[in-house]
Amino acid sequence: METTTSTLKTKYEEYKLANPKKRIRDIAADLQVSEAELLATGLGETVTLLKKDFETILKQVNSLGYVMALTRNEYCVSERKGVYENISFTPHAGLVLGEDIDLRLFMQQWHFGFSVKENRRESLQFFDRQGTAIHKIYLTDTSNKAAYDDLVQQFQDTENPEIVVSPAQNSTITELPDAAIETTAFQDAWKGMNDSHEFFGLLRKFKLSRTQALRLAPARYTKKVDLQAFKTIAETCSTQQIPVMIFVGNKGCIQIHSGNITKLVPMGPWFNVLDPEFNLHLREDMIAEAWHVIKPSTDGDVNSIELYDADGEMILQMFGKRKPGIPELTEWRDLVNNTSKG
Known part of the structure; x- marks a missing residue:
């Protein structure tokens, strides 16, 4: 209407x-x-x-x-x-690489x-x-x-005052049947990754959704966990001050918090981080799947906790704080592995 x-x-x-x-x-x-x-x-x-x-x-x-x-x-x-x-752009993406504000920008959106x-x-x-x-x-x-x-x-744009939006699009990916996927080749490619950023390329190459990729991953590289595992990890990172990287994004921007999380405040269906420089508001009740994911890199395995909604869209990723060329924190790796075993 x-x-x-x-x-x-x-x-x-x-x-x-x-x-x-x-x-x-x-x-x-x-x-x-x-x-x-x-x-x-x-x-x-x-x-x-x-x-x-x-x-x-x-x-x-x-x-x-x-x-x-x-x-x-x-x-x-x-x-x-x-x-x-440190703001820059290429034909593929924009970057903001500040110590505090860290963004990946997809300007075509x-x-x-x-x-x-x-x-x-x-x-x-x-x-x-x-x-x-x-x-x-x-x-x-x-x-x-x-x-x-x-x-x-x-x-200020004084020449185009009219705002005309396009109809909403259904972004849900229609998955191919698992039997149609070259599973062995995909698993070999996963194990051969040198950088976790290669993962998106694997999804395109093998025509996989993210959650389907997690289901079909090689043994030991993914494990479905419950929401409590994520909360336990976040609470432990808070009490022990284990620095993390939290990725939250949409199709036009990914925002990354790198550092500690301290003040965790549950409020109804919301899981909140309320720190002076960083706030996070996460709808717990809309998380359909949580995964412990391991991706190989030249710096050793990289462990993450990933949260998805009912449509398979990523809600949040959490890693231990790290930079390229530096292995991930032992405290983070041990915490994630021990919690996901529970």
């Missing part, structure tokens, strides 16, 4: 008055529109449309100083404070950009063609507000 912007604006304002604590993403779902379409109702007031020169915009985000980066998927939100540093004022918070927000959020950058109390205002003025 098509809804004019003016009609949607009225519905949005009425809904917010009746439900003041609801977030825009949830309101969009309830009103059966996209988040970008709701933001567009504020154009000229609280929202400014940005030109689709996203790479140049991102290269200037460093000038904002200390900000909060937010990336989410359907069931997990990662929020990391820091400075955007980026389609709309806005600056947004909401409840005295200001942000840059980016969306795909369907109007689903890809990445958001929030100012903090110590951000450079003047640089933000300059950036918004420089990249």
Whole structure:
């Protein structure tokens, strides 16, 4: 059902008055529109449309100083404070490789950009063609507000005020039958990996979904575990201060937290990390599968815990903190292996 912007604006304002604590993403779902379409109702007031020169915009985000980066998927939100540093782009992906903010950017998915004022918070927000959020950058109390205002003025799009989103797409992968997979060749290729980043190439080569790959992996390299194993590992990393890497992503951005997690706070269906520089919000009740996964590398085996939803979409990956050329932490490896045996 098509809804004019003016009609949607009225519905949005009425809904917010009746439900003041609801977030825009949830309101969009309830009103059966996209988040970008709701933001567009504020154009000229609280929202400014940005030109689709996203790479140049991102290269200037460093000038904002200390900000909060937010990336989410359907069931997990990662929020990391820091400075955007070492920003670069290739035809395949963009990189932000700061000590605190670490991102992989897939710019072909980026389609709309806005600056947004909401409840005295200001942000840059980016969306795909369907109007689903890809990445958001929030100012903090110590951000450079003047640089933000300059950036918004420089990249304001005054020529394309209309926001037209594409229909929602079914992203669920239709798996081939297991019997149609070259399982032996796939398992040999898995065991021959030199880097965990090669895994995505194996999925494409052998036409596998991620969870199907985990099912058909060579012996000892994967094991299905329960949610409690993930929680036990997170709690142990918190109490023993074992540094981790937590990957949360969507089709346009992957955000990586590297470091300790300390304050774990369960709240209803949410598993939360509430640390000063890093917040994580994970919907426990939407996790359909949890796996302990081992991928070979030239630095030795790399162990991860991976969480998936009912459609086989990845929600979160957690590794021990490491860098290329350095073996993973023994404390992490022992913890994951001992917990997954339980």
